[in-house]
Amino acid sequence: METFSPQWWSEWWLEVTGGTASAVVAAALLSALSKSVREHFWKPMGRGIVWLAGLRPSTKKQREDHARLALEAETLRVDLSASQAAAEEYRSRLAEVEGLLEELQSARLESEVRTLARQVAEAATAPNVIDGGSAAGPSLPRPDPRWGVYRNPNTNSRNDFFVVNLVPRSIAKEVRLEVLRGSFHILDSGHWEDMSVPADEKNSIKPFKGFANAASLMYGIDFQISWYDENNKQHFAEVSLPEEDAPF
Numbered sequence: 001m002e003t004f005s006p007q008w009w010s011e012w013w014l015e016v017t018g019g020t021a022s023a024v025v026a027a028a029l030l031s032a033l034s035k036s037v038r039e040h041f042w043k044p045m046g047r048g049i050v051w052l053a054g055l056r057p058s059t060k061k062q063r064e065d066h067a068r069l070a071l072e073a074e075t076l077r078v079d080l081s082a083s084q085a086a087a088e089e090y091r092s093r094l095a096e097v098e099g100l101l102e103e104l105q106s107a108r109l110e111s112e113v114r115t116l117a118r119q120v121a122e123a124a125t126a127p128n129v130i131d132g133g134s135a136a137g138p139s140l141p142r143p144d145p146r147w148g149v150y151r152n153p154n155t156n157s158r159n160d161f162f163v164v165n166l167v168p169r170s171i172a173k174e175v176r177l178e179v180l181r182g183s184f185h186i187l188d189s190g191h192w193e194d195m196s197v198p199a200d201e202k203n204s205i206k207p208f209k210g211f212a213n214a215a216s217l218m219y220g221i222d223f224q225i226s227w228y229d230e231n232n233k234q235h236f237a238e239v240s241l242p243e244e245d246a247p248f
Contacts, residue, residue, distance in 0.1 A: 109242075110153070117154045120162050120207050145170040145195070147225050147239045149177075152207065159187060159211055161241075163195075163225070165204040171196045172204070172227040180238060182221035183213035195227070212241075 145165040152160040165172055177190040187209035195204045212221060221241040228234050 113150050114153060116148075116150065116164055116203065116205060117152050117162065119203070119205050120152060120154075142230055143167050143170050144229075144235070145172045145197070145227065145237075147237055149223055149239050149241050151241070159209050160207065161210050162205050162207045163192075164206075165195045165197055166202070168197045168201060168203075169199045171230040173229075173232075175206075175225065175227045177208065178224045178226070180222040180224045182219060182241075183216035184221045184223075184241075185211045187211060 144167065146167045148164045148166060150162060150164070151158075152162055163175075163177055165175075172195040173193070175192045175195045177186065179186065190208055192206045195206060197204045220243070223239050223241070225237050225239060226234060
């Protein structure tokens, strides 16, 4: 029976290491000459070395930490998706509410203008009668008129407008309308003898004809109204044609 000899072990180890070194040297020489050797020998060996270097022992605590982090990441992803969906729903509802508010405001303005316009035919030819008060005269001065200029929406013509005094018991004699700013042409006299409002009436309305340049709507159309009160004192006021009621 053979016995283990240190000399034998040394010789065997030299043969193994020498053969391995010879193979590596030969592969290196061949790889310098052949691209195929580099592709099929060195690259797989390099990937294997990188893979072995990347191996790390995985402990139970590390596995638990990895599982916990994965669960937290999934929870955050779900929460983020829910937040994005809620924000999108909020933006959608906000847009709906803003649209409803715009519709309500537009409908209210149109209703007010149409209510005033329906009185044009009645007020255009009817004389205004002012309440007289006592023989000694009123104890307080009359209120000042409040003016407005609108396009008449009840006609098909773009040239029909009206001016309105909205204050009951106000006195307005020899009323005259002039263009202050904007490209607008008054096509009739633009003058009315009396636009006072009786105490039992809501307003005094007078129609007139006019033509507006479409380009002037970008800057607005402003008018000046002049009138005389019960003491024959002249007054002036500025009033603008609303864009919604512009003729174009």
